[in-house]
Amino acid sequence: MAQQKYFNNPELWQDPKARPYAFIKDVTKTFNGRIAVNNVSLSIYRGELFSLLGRSGCGKTTLLRMLAGFERPTSGKIFIDGIDMTDTPAYKRPVSMVFQSYALFPHMTVEQNVAFGLIQEGLPKEEIRDRVGTYLELVQMSGYERRKPDQLSGGEMQRVALARSLVKQPKLVLLDEPLAALDKKLRERTQLELVNIQEKIGATFIMVSHDQEEAMTVSSRIGLMNEGRILQVGSPTEIYEYPNSKYVANFIGSVNLFDGIIIEERADHVVVKSTLMEKNLYVSHSASAPVGAQISVAIRPEKIILTSTQPEGEYNWTNGIVKEIVYLGDVSIYHVQLRSGMTVLTTVTNSVRAAERPIQWDDEVFLYWKPETGIVLSI
Ligand code: ATP
Numbered sequence: 157m158a159q160q161k162y163f164n165n166p167e168l169w170q171d172p173k174a175r176p177y178a179f180i181k182d183v184t185k186t187f188n189g190r191i192a193v194n195n196v197s198l199s200i201y202r203g204e205l206f207s208l209l210g211r212s213g214c215g216k217t218t219l220l221r222m223l224a225g226f227e228r229p230t231s232g233k234i235f236i237d238g239i240d241m242t243d244t245p246a247y248k249r250p251v252s253m254v255f256q257s258y259a260l261f262p263h264m265t266v267e268q269n270v271a272f273g274l275i276q277e278g279l280p281k282e283e284i285r286d287r288v289g290t291y292l293e294l295v296q297m298s299g300y301e302r303r304k305p306d307q308l309s310g311g312e313m314q315r316v317a318l319a320r321s322l323v324k325q326p327k328l329v330l331l332d333e334p335l336a337a338l339d340k341k342l343r344e345r346t347q348l349e350l351v352n353i354q355e356k357i358g359a360t361f362i363m364v365s366h367d368q369e370e371a372m373t374v375s376s377r378i379g380l381m382n383e384g385r386i387l388q389v390g391s392p393t394e395i396y397e398y399p400n401s402k403y404v405a406n407f408i409g410s411v412n413l414f415d416g417i418i419i420e421e422r423a424d425h426v427v428v429k430s431t432l433m434e435k436n437l438y439v440s441h442s443a444s445a446p447v448g449a450q451i452s453v454a455i456r457p458e459k460i461i462l463t464s465t466q467p468e469g470e471y472n473w474t475n476g477i478v479k480e481i482v483y484l485g486d487v488s489i490y491h492v493q494l495r496s497g498m499t500v501l502t503t504v505t506n507s508v509r510a511a512e513r514p515i516q517w518d519d520e521v522f523l524y525w526k527p528e529t530g531i532v533l534s535i
Pocket residue numbers: 187188191192210211212213214215216217218219366
């Protein structure tokens with residue numbers, strides 16, 4: 157849903173003249189000599205819901221905290237709306253942060269929690285009441301004004317925390333794993349609510365997540381981090397369909413990697429010889445690597461077709477034995493072991509009941525895929 161919006165409005169980050177709303181320039185952060193964020197540059201545009209995604213400890217929270225002003229970069233600069241904010245304290249930045257732990261005041265009611273920042277700003281009572289009402293309605297918490305946080309569910313607390321951040325009408329909202337404490341169903345629902353709220357108020361959201369499905373669902377773009385660096389920035393589709401490295405391909409979804417050597421290289425295709433299967437692999441796009449280069453061809457499990465009859469043609473098929481079938485309800489993941497020992501994963505939609513499926517454990521099967529589905533990765 158969120159992605160649709162950005163596909164209709166792609167000029168944001170594709171326009172070379174567009175000015176980023178948040179601009180992180182050559183930022184490094186070290187703690188006691190250890191690098192947490194390593195020379196990161198990133199441009200985030202107005203109205204985006206941008207996710208920083210990566211494993212625990214990769215530096216995403218540190219980057220978010222530097223945007224908020226809770227940490228100072230060791231080197232580099234941070235601009236918000238064109239203004240250098242590197243030395244500006246947190247409370248003077250046009251930024252609001254939503255924490256994983258909600259950080260609601262336990263002794264205050266929902267209404268008092270949301271009103272807190274506005275009272276501190278000294279706004280007139282009338283305006284505070286109106287704004288609190290508007291933002292509680294936005295997060296669908298009207299009617300809960302008199303409750304205390306311990307009378308709310310996790311999802312409700314998170315919505316109040318969101319209202320408390322948004323009520324100050326920040327231009328930039330920073331969210332640190334805001335949905336991590338919610339159970340799966342509630343998290344999925346809240347993800348969509350978050351996107352709706354962000355669309356309604358039009359602010360720029362930057363969210364930290366270690367959950368790739370969540371980042372794929374809500375984001376305009378994702379910045380994938382590892383060991384303090386940004387490895388790739390792109391829309392969820394770009395990152396999934398065109399990962400730029402084996403690490404990214406593996407982090408987002410599952411992938412089969414056929415290691416091999418390029419034996420033919422043309423403008424519109426490459427042919428790869430792999431010791432993992434008998435037939436060669438044919439990929440119908442160019443690669444930025446020459447003949448003789450050691451590369452991997454990445455193929456997503458859902459792009460591989462499983463069959464009990466031998467495919468025709470000289471490329472892109474192999475055979476093996478079904479060693480495992482993981483039933484996930486709507487789909488099953490078949491683990492097929494090739495003669496080389498490699499296990500290939502393939503996703504099969506469960507259009508018939510499990511007992512009726514034609515291919516079972518220990519069956520010999522064939523796997524094939526189209527030449528446009530492979531991606532050549534050299535790192
Ligand atoms: P998580 O998903 O677990 O929150 P993260 O990707 O957000 O991880 P950071 O919290 O940014 O990672 O931490 C990056 C690295 O910096 C880690 O090795 C962490 O131990 C270290 N680090 C973070 N804050 C501090 C600090 N205040 N003092 C010392 N080291 C720190």
